[in-house]
Amino acid sequence: MRFIDIEDYNPITMQLAMPIYDRMRRVLLTAGRTIHPNYLERIKAIGVSTLVVEDAESTGITLEEMLDMPTWMDTIAVVQQAFEDASNKKRLHIIALQRAVATLIKEVFAHKTIILVPTTSLSTGLVMYAHSVNVALLSLQIAKHLGYTQGQLRDLALGALLHDIGKAVTDQEEEHPLKGFDIIKENREMSLLSAHIAYQHHEWINGQGYPRKLKGQAVLDLPQVVGIANVYDHLLSNNKMPPHEALEYIMTKSDEEFSFKVVQAFVNSVPSYIPGTxxxxxxxxxxxxxxxxxxxxxxxxxxxxxxxxxxxxxxxxxxxxxxxxxxxxxxx
CATH class of the missing domain: 2.30.30 (SH3 type barrels.)
Structure with a gap:
């Protein structure tokens, strides 16, 4: 089993190892089958650019450190519903979010590391929500090395899942952290710390971030954890950067954008080369x-x-x- 760019797919030597979903989270193609050229063009048209396949060279490679697809898709659905509720000015479904958080914490602590499912393996319409789930998974993986309490882990995971929820009500990049803070703060069952994660995840310790250009210790640790996870997932998915290069890039931001402590925890959390590479x-x-x-x-x-x-x-x-x-x- 391994990830490939869709342009490298060979129907003679490869078969799908994981399903392909449309923007409604419906299965378009199941695992274990090959992709007809006509279907391949349809899949490209909905924005899928990464496939998970099996071939002779990847036989026996399991990607066991990756979250299983049903759990990933279920959590994506919870995040999507939260965005839709925020867009419609409805209260968020807190119980569903809390259950999703509990599941992610359990999964992350059951594995030695987490391999992220590329958001590019999904239809364009699901990418924003899948990105939020990936950021939550990686944030929790980093948190394992920082010794956070269970309460902090829950606040971290919830803030990470909703770090971009401000985008449900604004398309202005520098406005979404404040909008996200307001949305989370209005739901009193959520911690104010989770709201500050949405507010500060684009702040840098050198004072060059946004929206408030906070500096030094004014930038809290939990938002920095989410900030690093956010950058890393974007580098993998948007920039198609190999994990070892993305890791090295973030290392260059130590004591500039992110504290050394958080960067070091990140380095100790993610693999440079994932199975199938x-x-x-x-x-x-x-x-x-x-x-x-x-x-x-x-x-x-x-x-x-x-x-x-x-x-x-x-x-x-x-x-x-x-x-x-x-x-x-x-x-x-």
Whole structure:
């Protein structure tokens, strides 16, 4: 199982490993089947640009650290409903949100890390809500390394799920944090800290963020956690940046946009290379990442030539030189 760009799909050698959904969250194509060229064009037309497939080279790769699709889609539905309620000036369904938060916390703490499902694997109409779920998942993963209490975890997850809810009532980028703060604050069952996450997730400790240009310790830790998760998911989905490059990018923002403490927790939380990623080693050999053991930055790889596996954590002299696209394999 691995992620591929839809342009790299080969119906002869690949089959879907996970379903494809339309903007109403209905299954268009089920897992285990190939995609007819006519369907492929339809899928592209609704905005899907990433597929989860199985082929000979990814056999046995499970992506077990990824949230299962039904839970991901159910949580997306909860967030979508919250946005629609906010847009219609209705009170949010707090119980549904709290249940979603409890599920995400349980899932994150049951795994050693979290592999995000790309928002680009969904119809354009669901991307905003899927992004919010991914931000919540990654925020909780970072929080595991910061020792937050259960109450803080709940406030963090709720604020992360709703960090962009201001966009339900405004299309002005610099206005949405304040609008989101107001929406959450109006629902008294929610913590004021969750509201401040929506308010501050674009603030930077160097004072160059928005909407208030807060500086230093005036920017709370929880909004910084969500801010990093927000940037990371956008880099993966919008910029199509490989995880190791996105991680390195955020490391450059330490003590500039985000505190060193929060950036370090992020680095200790996310893998540089996710299973299914094809790589070239410094020796010129090609391999596929097969699993993540204890070291998130040094995965287990499987050589494409002979199928043998090597744990890079136990072989420090072996270095990944670059990530391969399909058209870079075998020197093409």
């Amino acid at each position: 094809k790589v070239e080693l410094h020796t010129g050999e090609q391999a596929i990442v097969s699993k993540i053991n204890q070291n998130l930055q040094r995965p287990v790889i499987r050589f494409l030539t002979n199928g043998e596996e090597m744990d890079l954590a136990e072989n420090p002299s072996v270095v990944i030189k670059r990530v391969l696209n399909n058209n870079q394999e075998d020197g093409k």
